[in-house]
Amino acid sequence: MEKLEQENTDMMARLKINGNKVEELKRQNADQPKVAFSFGLTDSGQVGPFGTAITLKFSKVFINFGQVYNPKTGLFTAPVRGAYYFSFTTIDGRIDVYRDVYLYHNDKRVLDSHNYSTNSPEIVSNSLVLQLEKGDVVYLVLYAGSSVYDDTNDYTFFNGFLLFPL
Structure with missing residues (x-):
């Protein structure tokens, strides 16, 4: 016992x-900070082409935990130092055209997404992991002469989230 x-x-x-x-x-x-965003581009159809490169401003909010993506500026701002995952998908409704979308970290282009559509609209996706400092920004740029397309079917979108703080 x-x-x-x-x-x-x-x-x-x-x-x-x-x-x-x-x-x-x-x-x-x-x-731990709660950081994740997912935005669609627009319901308006084709965006571009423009004579100069523009920052894409995604306006359709799916989620924006931590309010880290600003749809007015098109900028994601890192709230903490950490490893972050980003992905984007684009489509261009035109054929026989180039589509160039770049992902920038601060003012440095770190990821290029090129496509030439010959027969029909094509969807292109890309992703990467970046180490960011608090206050760093990440955004997508549509190259001059290129366009993207989005509507209520959400063909073009931008996502990101904090993997872990450092």
Whole structure:
């Protein structure tokens, strides 16, 4: 009987320790920034071509946790230093044209997405992981002479989220 009582006491002590660890993990998780966005471009159809490059401004909000993407400027701004994942998909409704969309980190072009559509509109997707500092910006640029297309079917969109803080 004494042995069972001792085992019960030991088990209760381990249970309390584990309960404290769970509560600590919950506190740590609650302190982590919640950063994710997903935006569609427009319901208006074709955007471009323009005589100069433009920053694409995605206006259809699917999610914007942390309010990290600004649809008025087209800029994602990193709220914390960390590793971030970005992806985008575009379509151009025209044929026999080039479509060039670039992803910028601050003022540096870090990802190019080129396509030449010959027979029908083609969808192009691209993605990457970037290490960002707090305050860094990421955005998409539509190259001069290129266009993209979007409507209520959400063909053209831009996504990003924090993988983990550093």
